[in-house]
Amino acid sequence: DAGVIQSPRHEVTEMGQEVTLRCKPISGHDYLFWYRQTMMRGLELLIYFNNNVPIDDSGMPEDRFSAKMPNASFSTLKIQPSEPRDSAVYFCASSGPGGHEQYFGPGTRLTVT
Amino acid sequence: SQQGEEDPQALSIQEGENATMNCSYKTSINNLQWYRQNSGRGLVHLILIRSNEREKHSGRLRVTLDTSKKSSSLLITASRAADTASYFCATDANYGNKLVFGAGTILRVKS
Numbered sequence A: 001d002a003g004v005i006q007s008p009r010h011e012v013t014e015m016g017q018e019v020t021l022r023c024k025p026i027s028g029h030d031y032l033f034w035y036r037q038t039m040m041r042g043l044e045l046l047i048y049f050n051n052n053v054p055i056d057d058s059g060m061p062e063d064r065f066s067a068k069m070p071n072a073s074f075s076t077l078k079i080q081p082s083e084p085r086d087s088a089v090y091f092c093a094s095s096g097p098g099g100h101e102q103y104f105g106p107g108t109r110l111t112v113t
Numbered sequence B: 001s002q003q004g005e006e007d008p009q010a011l012s013i014q015e016g017e018n019a020t021m022n023c024s025y026k027t028s029i030n031n032l033q034w035y036r037q038n039s040g041r042g043l044v045h046l047i048l049i050r051s052n053e054r055e056k057h058s059g060r061l062r063v064t065l066d067t068s069k070k071s072s073s074l075l076i077t078a079s080r081a082a083d084t085a086s087y088f089c090a091t092d093a094n095y096g097n098k099l100v101f102g103a104g105t106i107l108r109v110k111s
Helices: none
Strands: A005-007 A010-013 A019-024 A031-038 A042-050 A053-056 A065-071 A074-079 A088-095 A108-112 B005-007 B010-014 B019-024 B031-037 B043-050 B055-058 B061-066 B071-076 B085-091 B105-110
Touching: A005 A088, A010 A019, A019 A088, A019 A108, A031 A074, A042 A065, A042 A074, A053 A065, A074 A088, B005 B085, B010 B019, B019 B105, B031 B061, B031 B071, B043 B055, B043 B061, B043 B071, B071 B085
Parallel strands: A010 A108, B010 B105
Antiparallel strands: A005 A019, A019 A074, A031 A042, A031 A088, A042 A053, A065 A074, A088 A108, B005 B019, B019 B071, B031 B043, B031 B085, B055 B061, B061 B071, B085 B105
């Protein structure tokens, strides 16, 4: 298996623009997680899905952030409008049925200028 | 707020030495996990220890768990330069598959 796939790997955008991050989990995994990592705040869980259904979005910082999982093999995290403070590395991770270990993608480094 | 807090924040050792990292957490757990993150990469799962276990081994890794003290330690024996990375503990906060990660320990192994 190719592991968790994220795209793009790097994104540079201007303040106010819409940003869409994409994730393909490991086939057969039924949990999908979106995290944000910064030096100041460390690794934060934004939202997670189980069987394509959002279970906990309490970590989503504000209404500018939204996430979807239209099917078992694809999820998006959207920021609209983006702000400089959104600059971070965004990770997607997945885990399988009954499994607690999470498998992380390589991350998307987002820079908002 | 973070559930797990690692100690020390940074650790620098010589190749061949042992490295010990500690993690403290606040609430009861079902299991505790350790992850490694190389610079610029995603996290990689290392080991999981359940709340009813006290010690677990995996290769050069040894993890202990003391639920009475709400603490865990990760020991890496005979360290190698390739072990240079950040190490995070993560707890399950007693429900679901949601994990809460600590701030991490930055380990540097000098060759």
